[in-house]
Amino acid sequence: MSTTSTPPALRNVAVVGGSYVGAATAKELIETLPPTHRVVLIEKQERFGHLFAYPRFAIVAGHEHKAFIPTTLPPPHLIVRAAAESISPTSVALDRAVELDGETVQSIDFDALVVATGTKLTPPGTMPGESKQEGIDYLRSIQEDIKQAKKIVILGGGAVGVQMATDLAIVYKGEKDVTVVQSRTLMPRFHPLLHETCMKRFNDLGIKTVLGSRAVVPEGGFAGVKEVKLEDGRTVEADFVIQSTGQIPNSGPLKSLALTAITPSSFIRVKPTFEVAPFAENEQEATKRIFAVGDIADSGAPKAARPGAIQAGVVARNIAALLSGAPSSSFENYTPDPAAIHLTLGVVESIVFRNPPSTDPSKPLETFNGDPTLFWKDDGKLDMGIEGVWERRAPGFVKSEEDYWK
Ligand SMILES: Cc1cc2nc3c(=O)[nH]c(=O)nc-3n(C[C@H](O)[C@H](O)[C@H](O)COP(=O)(O)OP(=O)(O)OC[C@H]3O[C@@H](n4cnc5c(N)ncnc54)[C@H](O)[C@@H]3O)c2cc1C
The missing domain is CATH 3.50.50.60 (FAD/NAD(P)-binding domain)
Structure with a gap:
């Protein structure tokens, strides 16, 4: 039997x-x-969103559909939407x-x-909606708003704000009047050398900064405004506002x-x-x-x-x-490394920056011990190498250009 x-x-x-x-x-x-x-x-989300590329694809047309990648897990593992x-x-x-x-x-x-x-x-840091099509539509609408605008104000001098300002200056060859409003220094989670490096790049590219104040967000948002009011009473002329503050x-x-x-x-x-x-x-x-x-x-x-x-x-x-069944006292501990970033500073140019170690990890910005490291690169691609990201995230998926729309 x-x-x-x-x-x-x-x-x-x-x-x-x-x-x-x-x-x-x-x-x-x-x-x-x-x-x-x-x-x-x-x-x-319906697709894996490669958000490193959202700010670039909100400015440069033709790649937006490639920011959303279909991913799977090998059986028996699975993804639940x-x-x-x-x-x-x-x-x-x-x-x-x-x-x-x-x-x-x-x-x-x-x-x-x-x-x-x-x-x-705030979009374009995160996409509104959950589907690929909503993401594509949103990025295209921002591309169009930017195309029409002459005076662009970016609120926030973190990675998204700095990347968008320098990309706008390069892609539109200085045709746009770009101002970054930031309450503190640029890239405030890093050693001050990064602020100085970004400020120099902004000066070289004709990007203006208003530091030390915050914008007052109007009740109905910034659509259609002609100026941005700051908390200290100053105003900045604008016909399009990009918010890259807060998480x-x-x-x-x-x-x-x-x-x-x-x-x-x-x-x-x-x-x-x-x-x-x-x-x-x-x-x-x-x-x-x-x-x-x-x-x-x-x-x-x-x-x-x-x-x-x-x-x-x-x-x-x-x-x-x-x-x-091991006790939690035997679990592995994680020790954070100093903050590091690969920051695009205008399409081709980028920098790799690493904070020095700190003597008190709970106050890393106040207790730096040593010098930061910084080096420049000039191999940036307009599409940010997005096809390589598809190959890593969805190996073998793309057989023809059509597949990037799936
Ligand atoms: C423009 C930009 C460029 C960047 N560039 C770099 C870079 O070059 N290098 C780098 O190291 N870091 C970079 N960062 C930072 C990096 O993107 C973040 O640190 C990273 O995304 C954090 O990943 P995460 O998985 O913890 O969270 P997130 O990326 O925020 O993802 C959270 C996920 O959880 C999902 N989710 C949320 N709530 C729920 C729920 N209730 N149920 C189901 N799903 C949910 C969301 O849909 C999302 O997919 C960049 C950030 C931005 C905005």
């Missing part, structure tokens, strides 16, 4: 958020998890019903969960489970192991299987994709340890 047995169902390790750090975490987990487990990546609404100790509730293992479900059970929900920026952390799904893990600025407090770290004891018990990485995590790491990739390895190994 022969008997057949159904293999036990795979158990889930959920990752919420499938951008740079969530995708890197899924990849690391796939290589690290025992065969009893699969990765379920929950992402609300939905937004996580709330998290309980062992399941995550979704905003819509999805098909999973032949059933229609609106929540997914997990043995461990990683929150990698990042932050929401709103997407920590909402964790709030009902672990309110005391949410910092005053809405990031998620974590231990150096990336375990979520609420103050309240009952919340500590409820979040024993929950981790947070990337921009959403208050880990002391610079908010950038590259350190996020290192965090992904640490969190994947800690989850494998958790599933094997």
